[in-house]
Amino acid sequence: MTQTPSPIPLAELHCHIEGAAPTDLVRELAHRNGQDITGLINGENGYIWSDFDSFLSAYDRVASVFTRAEDYSNLAYAYASGLAAQGAIYSETFSSTDHAEQAGVEPMAYLNALADGIKRAEVDHGIVSRMIPTGVRHFGTQAINRAADIAIEAAKTNPLIAGFGIAGSEVAGSLLDANDAFARCAGAGLGLTAHAGEWTGPPTIRDAISLGVTRIGHGVRAAEDEALMAEIAAKGITLEVCPVSNVVLNAVDGLDAHPAKQLHNAGIKLTANSDDPPHFHTTLAKDVETMVHLLGGDETAMRAMLTRNALNAAFVDEPTRQKLLGKLETALASA
Ligand SMILES: [Zn+2]
Incomplete structure (x- = not known):
């Protein structure tokens, strides 16, 4: 697919890595595994579903x-390479150790393999990426705590693990069930984000704020x-x-x-994100x-604002953030 990269660098904070799987890679792996994927992929490289x-x-x-590390x-x-081709300089993806385990890949091997792919994309295409392991809300408190423990342990040796989040059904249990997990992740220096306010209203968003998040997934x-x-503004x-x-x-x-x-x-402060793009x-x-x-106004200024907001809220070390912001300002100066 040929595309013209955006003249204003892009940055993304909210994308689920399994939900971002390109259809050609899925076709190839399904063929290797002997898995039947009839009815899964449409003619335009998207996935088929109706509700x-x-x-x-x-x-x-x-x-x-995805059955091997x-x-x-x-x-x-x-x-990450596909994002770079669109003009992105930074990406954060949610990774679900629960989904990896269901597919038979051990959590640490999964996170290390993702890190390996991220590093290769940075070398080849210059895009910087970080990972946010997530707990899955409808898997229950115990699973969320376990996902947090894995994230904390993995982050000790894997510097690309920069945050912890919670995804899954917004109506399963209470977001406050993740209180302990979030407190421990914050103590370990991980950034915090929670899906809230996509399907459920203001009370869930208030619960997310009480968990100490600096970002909210959706929140609309x-x-x-x-x-x-x-x-939220204050x-x-x-x-x-x-x-x-x-x-x-x-929604x-x-x-x-x-x-x-x-x-x-x-x-x-708003950012724009693709969530599960081929879906x-x-x-x-x-x-x-x-x-x-949706925002209207000066297009270049709005594009720059979205990228600046994303970089300012990114779960990344300060020197890297400043370098990325510098890239944005340089591109703006010549836009
Ligand atoms: Zn999401």
């Missing part, structure tokens, strides 16, 4: 073809509560907004009903374009 349940099942079918290295490499339903928007919490995902999954009632502009006007038939570039359309 939220069939999306989750397509997601699990895609994840199930080296497969994850190739996945991380393919995704904060727009229903003026006081909450003011609190605390400088960044929202990882995924506009195409919101529309495709019907919002069509693009015109997306509250991005309202959140922006309330002083909240939602999107790319980071398309999500950035969608977000710029």
Whole structure:
């Protein structure tokens, strides 16, 4: 696929690595494994599903073809390289040790393999990436605590592990069940983010804030509560907004009903992200374009703001952050 990279560098904070698997890699691995993937891939390199349940099942079918540690290295490499081709200079991906274990790959081998792919993409394409292991909310508190323990242990030797997050069903249990896990990860120096306010309303977003997060995955339903928007803005919490995902999954009632502009006007820092790109038939570039359309105003300024917000909220060491911000400013100076 040929594409013109964005003249303003892009940066992404919210993408699930298994959900980002390119269809050609999945086809190749399924063939190797002898797995039947009939009905999974459409003619446009996207995955086929029709409602939220069939999306989750397509997601699990895609994840199930990654059965060897080296497969994850190739996945991380393919995704980061594809982002670099779009003009991205930085990427953070969620990694689910639970999904890897279900596919038969031991958590540490999984995280090390992802790191290997990330490093190769940086050498070949200059894109810097970090990983955020996540607990899966509908797997329960014990699983979340275990995922946190693995993240803390892995981060001791794997500097690309920069944060901890929680994903999965927003209606399973309470986000507060992750309180211990988040406190321990914060103590270990990991950045914190939680999916909230995509399907459930302001109370879940308040729960996420009480966990000490500096970012919220989605968070778009904060727009229903003026006081909450003011609190998010005052605390400088960044929202990882995924506009195409919101529309495709019907989390919002069509693009015109997306509250991005309202959140922006309330002083909240927004970023644009692709979530599970081949499932939602999107790319980071398309999500950035969608977000710029929603926000209006000067296009270059809006693109720069989205990237700057992402880099400022990134779970990355300070020297690397400054280097990336410098790249953005250099590109802007010549734009
Ligand atoms: Zn997500």
